[in-house]
Amino acid sequence: MLPDKLSITLHGSNVAGIDLATLTPGFSDTVHDSQGVFRALLDALSRPGKIVSIDAVLPGFEQDGETHVPMAAFAALLALADYSTPVLLQHEHRGLSDALRFHTGAPLTLDLAQAVFAYLHDAESMPPLDAFSLGDPETPENAAMLFIRVDSLDHGTPMTWRGPGIRDTQAVHIAGVPASFWHERALLASQFPCGIDCYFVHGGSVIGLPRTTRVEVA
Amino acid sequence: MSTSAQTSAPPGLATRREWLAILARTPRARMKEALDTALDGVSPPEFDWLRAPDIGLAMVRGRVGGSGDAFNLGEVTVTRATLRLRVREGRAAVGVAVHMGRDKERATLAALADALLQTPAFEARMHEHLLAPLAARITESRAQKQARAAATKVEFFTMVRGD
Numbered sequence: 584m585l586p587d588k589l590s591i592t593l594h595g596s597n598v599a600g601i602d603l604a605t606l607t608p609g610f611s612d613t614v615h616d617s618q619g620v621f622r623a624l625l626d627a628l629s630r631p632g633k634i635v636s637i638d639a640v641l642p643g644f645e646q647d648g649e650t651h652v653p654m655a656a657f658a659a660l661l662a663l664a665d666y667s668t669p670v671l672l673q674h675e676h677r678g679l680s681d682a683l684r685f686h687t688g689a690p691l692t693l694d695l696a697q698a699v700f701a702y703l704h705d706a707e708s709m710p711p712l713d714a715f716s717l718g719d720p721e722t723p724e725n726a727a728m729l730f731i732r733v734d735s736l737d738h739g740t741p742m743t744w745r746g747p748g749i750r751d752t753q754a755v756h757i758a759g760v761p762a763s764f765w766h767e768r769a770l771l772a773s774q775f776p777c778g779i780d781c782y783f784v785h786g787g788s789v790i791g792l793p794r795t796t797r798v799e800v801a
Numbered sequence: 802m803s804t805s806a807q808t809s810a811p812p813g814l815a816t817r818r819e820w821l822a823i824l825a826r827t828p829r830a831r832m833k834e835a836l837d838t839a840l841d842g843v844s845p846p847e848f849d850w851l852r853a854p855d856i857g858l859a860m861v862r863g864r865v866g867g868s869g870d871a872f873n874l875g876e877v878t879v880t881r882a883t884l885r886l887r888v889r890e891g892r893a894a895v896g897v898a899v900h901m902g903r904d905k906e907r908a909t910l911a912a913l914a915d916a917l918l919q920t921p922a923f924e925a926r927m928h929e930h931l932l933a934p935l936a937a938r939i940t941e942s943r944a945q946k947q948a949r950a951a952a953t954k955v956e957f958f959t960m961v962r963g964d
Contacts, residue, residue: 603851604892604893606885
């Protein structure tokens with residue numbers, strides 16, 4: 584998908600040079616590693632609520648680096664983003680933004696409506712969901728995809744998920760997502776096929792939440 | 802090779818551009834030979850790939866008459882590579898190469914040479930044994946080409962019928 588507008592709002596850091604001396608090297612085997620990550624992400628979105636681990640090889644990636652960006656989010660964005668997908672980072676993460684610009688060529692944006700992928704580091708202060716692109720009825724695939732960092736994928740608010748990809752019900756426990764998020768998301772359901780697909784990210788694992796899943800917070 | 806692989810003060814943009822241009826115009830065999838001479842048996846520091854050599858296409862554009870409207874001349878294959886020397890502390894030297902053609906080995910050698918040119922331990926030898934001879938060869942071949950072309954120059958003149 585090409586960005587509609589040619590002028591892309593740039594982060595301050597986008598204007599500055601990429602710091603190659605501290606840049607995180609990308610995948611050690613770009614083709615196969617990104618295919619593996621893509622497969623894992625596809626699997627996560629096809630089976631909502633299932634915890635999928637991303638076993639990407641990111642040499643030199645420091646889990647406890649200053650950025651604290653979970654490895655799964657880092658690998659997912661490296662695998663998915665390219666020059667035609669503006670990426671929004673909620674906070675400035677020098678390591679992540681440099682790596683995205685160098686390895687994928689993706690432009691960084693601050694415009695919510697323009698972002699194709701967004702990494703939300705702090706779910707508590709995330710922007711309203713309907714500010715992101717929901718796609719059009721003719722092109723619902725143009726919706727934004729969110730990567731939301733959470734505190735835990737197996738301990739937290741108990742929820743029951745239903746919908747395509749789930750046999751009956753799926754019990755999910757995610758910690759660190761505000762109640763307002765689930766409320767805003769439920770309101771978007773009426774706009775199907777438009778909507779937003781999300782991934783909850785913690786460490787090297789993700790849980791996929793496609794727009795079709797109905798969430799019941801206990 | 803650890804601490805000695807740190808970078809010195811960053812070279813001027815123009816200086817680095819100059820040596821990158823020299824490296825980009827040097828065939829692989831010559832570059833390898835010159836790099837071996839410059840290293841003189843010392844093994845180069847280990848490095849990590851930031852971007853392993855990959856091959857792509859780039860559109861070369863020209864301008865009509867050198868200053869007129871832009872037009873697409875054609876596509877060329879381009880090989881690019883970026884590597885970073887391993888250092889224990891300090892800023893690591895980063896070498897880049899973007900070359901016409903599909904020779905990954907050549908791009909690797911050039912990127913390594915670029916990184917070593919920014920490394921104090923190798924800088925002087927690299928300038929003396931790698932850059933200087935390569936630059937001289939390029940100047941020489943350019944002079945030869947110009948001489949060959951100059952020999953074919955035709956002077957036009959108009960005969961004036963005498964009265």
